[in-house]
Amino acid sequence: MLAVLIGTAVIVGLICYLLYFRLEGMPSYWDGMVPLIMDALVVAVFLGVMAGS
Known part of the structure; x- marks a missing residue:
């Protein structure tokens, strides 16, 4: 899920x-x-995931 989120952010950023x-x-x-x-x-x-771990 986090990898997909990063990939989406990269693609949107490039566009x-x-x-x-x-x-x-x-x-x-x-x-x-x-x-x-x-x-x-x-x-x-990411911070939310790290805090929940």
Whole structure:
């Protein structure tokens, strides 16, 4: 499950960063924030799993 979560975060991050360079203004800002938010969620899940162990 954690490997799938990391893989999804990587793919979404790559797609967002490729789109980032094609967008202008605020849409590029929000598109650049998506991978950062997704990575924060992945870290939160990892911390939750580690705390539960």
